[in-house]
Amino acid sequence: MGYEVLVVVALVLHFGFLAYLAVGGYLAWWWPRTIWLHLITAGWGVTVVVASLTCPLTDLERWARAGAGQSVPDTGFIDRYLTGVIYPEDHVWTARIVLGAVVVVSWTGFVLRWRRRRAQQQARISGQAATYR
Template identity: 70%
Template sequence: MGYQLLTTVILVLHFGFLAYLAVGGFLAWRWPRTIWLHLLAAGWGVLVVAANLTCPLTAAEHWARRRSGQVGFDEGFVDRYLADVIYPEQYAWLARLVLALVVAVSWVGVLRAARRRHPRSSLRWRSSH
């Protein structure tokens, strides 16, 4: 029972991370200091995809499943729970592109909000004479 609960907790954390990856930049519109956390999350997401890394949460899920007597999966979290569920697997590239565009739009919004909060002061050149 304990490892099954742990598996569920890991799955919730993984879904939460992916949701934050998608909308964290928009949260930074309201809470600007959180942009650094979102930059780290996005960087990690890009690294996992680009380098074909196994996410530690995926490894932890597989470990907890095996400890609970279940069979671990050979596929990653996204392949198991999102591909062919949220989008057709052959359009994974499009899903990644849409996610990247959503993140880019959110970051543009963060920059615009920051400029509104802290407009650049206009420098006035004065003669020292």
């Protein structure tokens, strides 16, 4: 039973990682400190794609499935659960480009919001300094 739980945990973590990859930059608009976690997440996502690495969560899922006596998939998480389900099989690169564009838009919005907050803080500080003179 423990191996089956590990399979589920690996799948949930994988879905969570991909969801955070897609929306983490937008979450940083409200929680700016989380941008660092999103930069790391996006960096890992790009590294896995560019270097054709196997994600450790995929290895965990395969190991747990083998331990549970289940069939072990020869494809990765995205190929097995997303390709052909969320987007057509022949549009893998289109999906990657769209996801990349979503991330870039979120980061652009983050930078614009951060600059506006900083300018507002500077204006408040300048206003307070003028009051004390």
